[in-house]
Amino acid sequence: MKDKLRSHLWFHLVYICVALSILHVLGKSSGTNSQSYVIACGSSSRGTDSDGRVWMPDSKFLVSSADSVPAAAAFQDPSLPSTVPYMSARVFTSQASYRFSVPSKTRVWFRLHFYPCTYSNLDPSDAYFGVTANEFTLMNNFSASITAQALTQAYIIREFSLPLVESGDLNITFTPTVAHDGAYAFINGIEMIRMPDIFEQATMVGFSDQAVTVDVSSLQTLYRLNVGGQYIPPTNDSSLTRTWYDDTPYLFGAAAGVTSEADKNVKVQYSPDVPEYIAPLDVYSTARTMGPDPKVNQNYNLTWVFQIDANFTYVVRFHFCDFLLSKVNQRVFDIFVNNQTAQAAADVIAWSGSEGAPVYKDFAAYVSDGPGDEQLWVALHPSASMKPEYYDAILNGLEIFKINDSNGNLAGPNPVPSQMLVHAEAEAAKKFAPSGHSGTGQVIGGIAGGVLGFIVVVLVCLFVRHRRNVANGTESGVGKWLPLYGSSHASTTSKSTISGKSNGSSHLSSLAGGLCRHFSLFEIKHATKSFDESRVIGVGGFGKVYKGMIDGGSTQVAIKRSNPSSEQGVHEFETEIEMLSKLRHKHLVSLIGFCEEDGEMILVYDYMANGTLREHIYKGNKPPLSWKQRLEICIGAARGLHYLHTGAKYTIIHRDVKTTNILLDEKWVAKVSDFGLSKTGPNLNQTHVSTVVKGSFGYLDPEYFRRQQLTEKSDVYSFGVVLFEVLCGRPALNPSLPKEQVSLADWARHCHRKGTLEEILDPHIKGQVSPECYKKFAETAEKCVADRGLDRPSMGDVLWNLEFALQLQENPGAAKFEAEHVDATAVSGENQDSNPNAAFSQLVNPSGR
The missing domain is CATH 3.30.200.20 (Phosphorylase Kinase; domain 1)
Known part of the structure; x- marks a missing residue:
């Protein structure tokens, strides 16, 4: 009888535990408990995103809904990760708030999701508003439309962390900008998570005896990088659902070091000082080091550069885990933030105590005001004075947080757009x-x-x-x-x-x-x-x-x-x-x-009435160009570059060819612009010009990047990236994609070789491109982005091939016939005459022969 009773009680105990666990998980995912909320704003029912998370409707969290309306997005951008929460929005024409109940004396992390689009016939460019959370100002005169254009992103996520010392409520208030005619506010999604307070104090760079008390401040997450590793989606970051990005685009110069991954025999061991929620295992099991050559390492810094807002203090968190070495003084290095020593003689093994043990360090730096955007530089260099066994440095992860100023403000300026904003x-x-x-x-x-x-x-x-x-x-x-x-x-x-x-x-x-x-x-x-x-x-x-x-x-x-x-x-x-x-x-x-x-x-x-090429290809909120228009614009730009390389008294290398530097006049004639970085090319007795690397990431010639030797083939590489942008309708760099797809040049070249390039064509031009034209255009673009300059065509060859592609588009049969009567040397490459106009002019207007 006792056994039966014991069994009965045990069954009920297990049942209760399982039920509580299920309720906890459901509450966490759906936002029904008092510690976590996942809200789809403007939605009338629950919705599930692509990660399987359930988003709750927002109506019960609105303090007042008199001047707010739910609205649906007019169109769905193909780069949206999910329809939930981005295809619904809550629109505010006057000040309104959400209120969330949270435990007092705790830290709350929350994310705001914005998808600038047309809602209820409202112009996205009129959405100017401020956002406050309790007494902290998060945004002021914020334009989601401008920000999305500047970042070439369809949607925007902002993450903040607030200390709630007294109140048990979090009030998030949206206020349309009064000074802007017809301004309104909107929000697509809100995530609110009660998280452990992972901040204490951060040593002030340049003042080793001073520290910033971070745990009482509000913060905005600016950057979160998996250094030396791949993109980590929110689903791979336990319950904190953070996103970790690849660090490659932020590396300064050609010296990128080498990446490593922990051997299966080396187990990363968390500790009470560094619990698992500090950073996921994928961060600590990958790293970037300087490389095996001590002489090379002593002559450069492993450096990253970040764009930030002036007049704020920033916390820079370094994540370390040395899974390659096991002894003290094997690898010792100095850490610099904004050209000041943050930590001399950093020894990860000495800090952590053993191989494979994570450790993190926080440093604070104030960035003074200046014109336009500001930068925050992070650098590592071997500490020669300590005479370590290896002259090297290591980093596994990096996070940068903005701290509110003395007025409780976190708002900075809207970023400068990379294209036009209004028609x-x-x-x-x-x-x-x-x-x-x-x-x-x-x-x-x-x-x-x-x-x-x-x-x-x-x-x-x-x-x-x-x-x-x-x-x-x-x-x-x-x-x-x-x-x-x-x-x-x-x-x-x-x-x-x-x-x-x-x-x-x-x-x-x-x-x-x-x-x-x-x-x-x-x-x-x-x-x-x-x-x-x-x-x-x-x-x-x-x-x-x-x-x-x-x-x-x-x-x-x-x-x-x-x-x-x-x-x-x-x-x-x-x-x-x-x-x-x-x-x-x-x-x-x-x-x-x-x-x-x-x-x-x-x-x-x-004055260029039609702005930049980029805004008419993607993220410009303008009718997309037809394939023929794109091809004609590429031909015009190629003519301009060909003139620079061969038509002037000296060879001129542009050095910053990209879609924002190709402008369009009122008749859609393409004009190459911005010669601030241009360089006079080599003379007859030289093959290249040795110079400091300058240009734009995503467009930089890798050979020039490595060797600092500039030739006109560097422009050809950049123009090849432009050709792929025109063909695929996406940016040269897109960090939201898997690592192998981030660089358009690398990914398009890979797809072309596999025969799958047509799968990533811009949907707006699919069906417009003739097979013959597509083949010639894609072949030309791929040759332009060859790793070695010697393997790339001259700009004259590129121009000839684009002219030929246009004829293949307009009249494939006639163009093929013309091509058979053009001397083969016109497309042979390096031996082409410096002015091939005579050869390809026959293709420009074959009917006139």
């Missing part, structure tokens, strides 16, 4: 708005793509040693959560030679005086109504771009103005004038003139 037609219709108008139809003009060329310089320039001290002056938006691959402008370490600070000014005037127009500052101010903010059509690292009218209002121009008194961009300013003042070609953007008066550096260009 050019709207700008043309409204002409020039009065100065009191705040730019509801803000249009980014053609030369904005040129400005953005300056933005990427810093990732491939010399290490920044001087911080900039010019105030930004904008209080909007929020920093970055999804990875960024564009970088800010480069700073210069020399004094300006333009602005009257030295005699360089007169040199520049005499150099360009007879070749392009020298504007007075009075003329520039008159053209821009004294730099009226309503005239701003773009902002970049060099400064703002204004739309202006000169010559009595008869000529429309784009005016690029440097930040006043800035020491940045002097070399690029001079190079742009030197190059463009001597060049005139239908497919090169025209420099009309410049101004260098009263400390100003100003460039005046033709």
Whole structure:
């Protein structure tokens, strides 16, 4: 009887335990308990995402729903990871809040999901709003549309962490920006998770006796990287559902070290000091080291560069786990943050106590204000003074968090877009708005793509040693959560030679005086109504771009103005004038003139009404170009580059060919822009120019990257990436994809060789491309991105093949017949005449023969 009773009680106990476990899991996934919420905003019922998580409707969490409406997205971007929560939204026309009950005296982590799209016929560009969480300001004048365009992402995720010391409620409030006409707020999804407080104190870099108390601060996650490893999706990060990205795009220079993975015999052992929730096993079981050669390692830093917002303190968390070595003083290295020593003589084994034992270190750094975006640099270097057994360094993971300022603010500026924001037609219709108008139809003009060329310089320039001290002056938006691959402008370490600070000014005037127009500052101010903010059509690292009218209002121009008194961009300013003042070609953007008066550096260009090529291929919210239009634009750009390589007095290497530097005028004629990085090529007795690597990640010639030897074939490689962008309708780099697909050049080349390239064609042009044209175009693009420059065609060959592809598209039979009558040397490659126009002109208009 006792046995039977004991068995009965045991059965009920097990049943209760199992039931509680099920309820706990259900509560966690569906957001029904008081510690975790997963909310699909604007949805009327539960929904399951692609990871199997259940999202609850948001109605019961709304404090007031009088001025909010649920809405459905007008279209689904193919890059969305799931329809839930992104295809439904809650739209607010006035201030409204969500309220979540959470335990007091705890830390809460939450994520906000935004998918900028048309909701209830509302224009996405009118969504300007602020977000607060209790007393903390998270976003101010945030534009999801601008941010998504700048990041070339369809959706945005922002992750924050707040300490809830007293209150047991978390109130998230959305407030449309009053100053913006017709502004509204929206949100697609909210995740709220009670998480262990993993922060204590972080040592202040440069002040070893000072520390930042992190556990009482609000934080925003900016970067979370699996260093040396692959992308880790939220489903592989236990219950914390964090995303860990590949670190490769952030590496500075060609020296990327080597990656390693823990042997199966080495087991990563967590400890009470480093529990499993600090970082997943995949982070600690992969690493990036400097390599096996001690002489090489002593001569470089393993460096990463990140874009951040100025005037904030940042916590940089380093994750270490040495699974390759087992003894103290085998590998000792120094850690630098923003060119300051954060930790001298770091020894992972000494910290952790054994092989395969994780450890992490937190350091804090304050970044002072400066023009445009700022950078945070992280570097490792072997500590020679400790005489370790191996001159090497190691890193497994890296996280960067922004800390709120003294006012409880985390908001930074909206990022600078990589393409236009609003239709050019709207700008043309409204002409020039009065100065009191705040730019509801803000249009980014053609030369904005040129400005953005300056933005990427810093990732491939010399290490920044001087911080900039010019105030930004904008209080909007929020920093970055999804990875960024564009970088800010480069700073210069020399004094300006333009602005009257030295005699360089007169040199520049005499150099360009007879070749392009020298504007007075009075003329520039008159053209821009004294730099009226309503005239701003773009902002970049060099400064703002204004739309202006000169010559009595008869000529429309784009005016690029440097930040006043800035020491940045002097070399690029001079190079742009030197190059463009001597060049005139239908497919090169025209420099009309410049101004260098009263400390100003100003460039005046033709206005490009249709903006950049990139915005018409993807993430531009504009009707996609047809295949024939794309092909004709590529041909125009190739003509411009071919002229640079062969038609000028000296070979000119552009060095920053990309889709944002190919501009389109009102007739859709392609023009190559932004010559700030251009370089005069080798003479007849040279094969290359040795120079510091500069350019844009995703487009950089790997041979130039490795050897720092520049040739015109470097432009050919970059143009090959452009061709694949046009064909596939995706960015050169996309961090949300699996590691092997992040780089478009690598992935497209792999697919072409396997015969699967057609599977990743842009859906907008599928069915438009003839098989013959596709074959020729794809073959040309693949040859352009060959690893070795010798294996790439000249730009003349590329141009010939694109012309031929166009004829194959329009009249396959006639084009094939023409090709049979063209001398074979026209497509042979290196021995082609420097001006092949005679050969391929027959293909341009075969009916005229």
